Amino acid sequence: MWFFKILLTSGLSIAVLFVLCRLNGQRTVAQMTVFDYLNGITIGSIAAELATELESWQEPLLAMVLYGLITAGINKLNCKSLAARRVLNGRPVVVLENGRVDARALSRANIDLNEFLIQCRSAGYFDLNQLTAAILEPNGHFSFLPNETSRPVSPKDLGLTPPQENVWYPLIVDGKLLQENLHAIGCEEKWLQAQLRKFSLHSTAETFLAVSDGRQGFFACAAPPNEKKQKNL
Numbered sequence: 001m002w003f004f005k006i007l008l009t010s011g012l013s014i015a016v017l018f019v020l021c022r023l024n025g026q027r028t029v030a031q032m033t034v035f036d037y038l039n040g041i042t043i044g045s046i047a048a049e050l051a052t053e054l055e056s057w058q059e060p061l062l063a064m065v066l067y068g069l070i071t072a073g074i075n076k077l078n079c080k081s082l083a084a085r086r087v088l089n090g091r092p093v094v095v096l097e098n099g100r101v102d103a104r105a106l107s108r109a110n111i112d113l114n115e116f117l118i119q120c121r122s123a124g125y126f127d128l129n130q131l132t133a134a135i136l137e138p139n140g141h142f143s144f145l146p147n148e149t150s151r152p153v154s155p156k157d158l159g160l161t162p163p164q165e166n167v168w169y170p171l172i173v174d175g176k177l178l179q180e181n182l183h184a185i186g187c188e189e190k191w192l193q194a195q196l197r198k199f200s201l202h203s204t205a206e207t208f209l210a211v212s213d214g215r216q217g218f219f220a221c222a223a224p225p226n227e228k229k230q231k232n233l
């Protein structure tokens with residue numbers, strides 16, 4: 001009997017956790033602030049307790065829902081209020097500007113000089129003379145502004161005007177046609193079949209992947225042979 005209870009509470013925990021994650025947006029761990037990270041750990045701990053609490057599972061469920069809804073509300077407030085963002089997320093900190101490292105800024109951010117140098121080297125800047133500015137973002141990542149002689153060369157620097165590239169859309173995935181993407185690039189199935197024939201593909205079913213930008217760009221590859229065919233080889 002206890003096995004089925006754990007099965008049900010675990011399923012409930014996963015379902016509620018999924019809904020709360022969807023409510024709180026699609027930011028990755030690298031984009032989270034410290035507040036987001038700590039809230040995620042707390043909600044995960046409550047979810048684990050819910051999965052194994054057989055007698056009074058309602059209490060961790062309520063706590064988990066409240067934590068998730070409060071976090072979602074704070075995220076919504078951050079999107080609408082600049083003052084809330086400054087209080088909850090903090091502000092970017094300029095730690096290097098015009099060739100000078102600001103020791104007080106590093107101290108306010110609780111970042112020591114060695115950690116700052118590590119971040120510079122990780123970004124490819126071993127020579128600090130290459131940098132005009134370095135900014136510590138609220139999510140803990142550094143943004144670097146190289147000076148004019150150290151930044152990558154762009155087509156504009158070379159006096160070139162290359163054509164603008166379009167977004168590439170997946171048209172066939174795992175042998176299934178994505179009609180909405182085909183319509184998004186303004187093409188029809190007849191055009192798609194003609195493109196597939198150039199890659200020696202004669203149907204959607206035998207195509208593993210097909211992507212295109214709706215202009216000259218097109219790529220397709222065949223689906224892998226099934227298991228029976230591999231065994232017969």
